[in-house]
Amino acid sequence: MEASENNHPRHLAIEAFEYSLPDHRIARHPLPQRDAAKLLCWNQGEIADAHFMDLPRLLPERTTLVLNQSRVIPARLHFTKATGGIIEVFCLEPDARYGGVEAALAQHGSVDWNCMVGGASKWKTGQVLTLETAGVTLRAVALTRQGGEFLIRFQWSEVNWSFAAVLELFGAIPLPPYMNRAPQGDDRERYQTVFAHVSGSVAAPTASLHFSDMLLQQLTDTGVRLAPTLLHVGAGTFQPVKAATMEAHPMHSEWIEIDAALVEALLRGLSGNIVAVGTTALRTIESLYWIGCKLAQHLPVDWSGNAITQWEPYDSLYVELPVAEALNALLGYLRKTTAPIRTRTQILIAPGYPFKIARGLITNFHQPRSTLLLLVAAFAGPGWRQIYDHALSHDYRFLSYGDGSLLWR
Numbered sequence: 001m002e003a004s005e006n007n008h009p010r011h012l013a014i015e016a017f018e019y020s021l022p023d024h025r026i027a028r029h030p031l032p033q034r035d036a037a038k039l040l041c042w043n044q045g046e047i048a049d050a051h052f053m054d055l056p057r058l059l060p061e062r063t064t065l066v067l068n069q070s071r072v073i074p075a076r077l078h079f080t081k082a083t084g085g086i087i088e089v090f091c092l093e094p095d096a097r098y099g100g101v102e103a104a105l106a107q108h109g110s111v112d113w114n115c116m117v118g119g120a121s122k123w124k125t126g127q128v129l130t131l132e133t134a135g136v137t138l139r140a141v142a143l144t145r146q147g148g149e150f151l152i153r154f155q156w157s158e159v160n161w162s163f164a165a166v167l168e169l170f171g172a173i174p175l176p177p178y179m180n181r182a183p184q185g186d187d188r189e190r191y192q193t194v195f196a197h198v199s200g201s202v203a204a205p206t207a208s209l210h211f212s213d214m215l216l217q218q219l220t221d222t223g224v225r226l227a228p229t230l231l232h233v234g235a236g237t238f239q240p241v242k243a244a245t246m247e248a249h250p251m252h253s254e255w256i257e258i259d260a261a262l263v264e265a266l267l268r269g270l271s272g273n274i275v276a277v278g279t280t281a282l283r284t285i286e287s288l289y290w291i292g293c294k295l296a297q298h299l300p301v302d303w304s305g306n307a308i309t310q311w312e313p314y315d316s317l318y319v320e321l322p323v324a325e326a327l328n329a330l331l332g333y334l335r336k337t338t339a340p341i342r343t344r345t346q347i348l349i350a351p352g353y354p355f356k357i358a359r360g361l362i363t364n365f366h367q368p369r370s371t372l373l374l375l376v377a378a379f380a381g382p383g384w385r386q387i388y389d390h391a392l393s394h395d396y397r398f399l400s401y402g403d404g405s406l407l408w409r
Contacts (some may be wrong), residue, residue: 007376008314009350010247014274017377018368019388027397028179030190035215038396038403041124042380042387049394050406052210056218058406062272063360064225064265066281068205070232071196073105073164074171074188079129079140081122089140089152090120090174091167092202094237099304100342101232101255102201105167114145115152116235130379131170136161138170164199174202176238176400178367191400200232200255206364206400207278227265230257231280231345241369246350250311251371253346256284257345260334263288266357267327275360275406279349282358286313287345289356292326293318295333313353323356350374351381361407365391365398380407 035052048057059065075091094104095112104111117123122361123142131138137157144151156166173183173191183191193208194216220226236252243249266274266285275280287308294301297318301307321329334341347373361379365388366372377384387405390396396403 004361007352009348009352010245010311010314012246012352012374013244014241014246014249014369015244016374017370019377019385021368021398022090025392025396025398025402026178027402028181029403030186030209034194034210034212037210039210039379040387040391040394040396040403041303042383042405043408045383045386047386047390050284052214052404055215055406056222056224057063059219059222059224059275060273061223062269063223064227064269064272064274066227066229066266066274066276066358067193067195067208067211068233068278068280068284069193069195069197069230070201070205070229070280071199072173072192072204072233073199074167075174075202076172077131077138077140077167077170078172081129085122086119087123087324089129090116090202090235091171092116092149095151101377102198102342105162105164105199105252107163109160110153110155111163112151112153115150116148117142117150117152120150133169134330135165136169138166160183172322174235176203177397179401190310195228197228198230198257202235203233203237204400205231205233205278205280207404209401210404211277225265227262227269229262229281229284231255231284233247233280237372238367239371240367241371246348246374249371250314251346251348252374253306253344254280254283255342256287256307256345257340257342258288258291258330259340260331263327263331265335267324267331270324273359274357275362277362278360279361279363279372282375283345283347283349283363285357286349286353286355287347288330289323290316290347292328292330293321296321296326296329299344303341303343305344306346308345308347310346310348313347320354326356348374349378351378353378355379355409361409362404363407364400364404365396367399376407379409
């Protein structure tokens with residue numbers, strides 16, 4: 001689909017996606033029971049109030065739920081200088097040479113990571129920062145700086161340990177900045193989904209935080225199919241849109257894993273309702289359609305870079321295919337590779353996006369002027385304001401630990 005110049009999403013003014021979010025509506029702690037969170041149900045202008053525990057009766061027959069299995073890593077490290085000053089290092093993503101988050105987390109003895117640094121002015125060039133606990137020593141030295149990010153080399157004394165194990169020992173869960181508090185003991189569990197399986201995210205796929213083991217069992221008992229996927233959420237998910245129009249906003253890219261089982265589940269799900277649990281699951285499965293279109297037409301896919309770029313669904317000159325044809329092309333490619341593919345997607349889903357796979361979306365309530373809110377506006381159309389007005393006037397809790405919504409196209 002080539003968007004006309006007049007309605008192209010790059011011309012969207014971000015001020016059109018503003019709303020007033022009172023500070024007291026931001027949920028800074030989770031509810032004691034995951035599935036007790038409220039659930040706003042919206043279908044073409046009709047709104048009903050429910051709870052996540054009601055999902056087994058709310059989802060129609062032949063529903064496939066797509067769930068993001070990524071696990072949040074303890075990505076914040078706090079180093080104390082000899083003078084007592086604190087330097088916070090936030091591990092964003094590994095150096096590109098590792099080919100993905102999981103490979104970098106598996107490194108032993110040393111690894112290079114792109115990081116944000118709080119208190120960077122106190123960190124002199126060449127100065128080694130050190131952490132020690134339980135007989136293990138972690139050292140950090142800044143190699144290069146580009147803009148607000150540093151490439152930092154971490155080295156640790158237990159050379160048989162992976163970097164994932166080092167972070168588990170020294171790191172803290174990276175709660176979103178708007179929570180404005182330090183992580184507490186239960187955040188290690190509650191800022192993870194119950195089905196978190198593969199470490200690599202620096203933010204949780206928050207719509208999935210509302211699912212308990214009991215709720216998942218009840219859903220499968222009613223015939224709902226669960227389709228696991230994987231997108232490692234990056235810190236860019238919190239990056240505000242500072243440009244006046246989307247044309248000047250560089251969309252962040254994130255690692256996804258594509259395997260044959262997911263594509264097979266989506267093909268089966270096309271006969272019913274495919275519901276993405278969270279914006280990350282939605283971005284993943286919609287990216288798969290466009291990748292399949294390229295493969296079916298023998299066009300190159302940049303597996304080592306962004307398999308799908310920011311504006312590709314709006315600008316691309318290749319032919320849009322029926323969904324099953326695109327997914328089958330991808331499935332055929334995956335069966336030849338015999339292993340899951342890890343690549344990136346930079347897809348921006350904004351008003352004007354032509355949805356291909358997802359019929360429903362479960363998602364939390366997002367910040368004003370965010371790309372996440374743009375995605376909701378693309379899915380619900382102008383009805384997004386009705387949804388958010390209702391949530392604000394009916395005591396819904398907002399953002400990562402807040403309540404959620406079930407939206408239908």
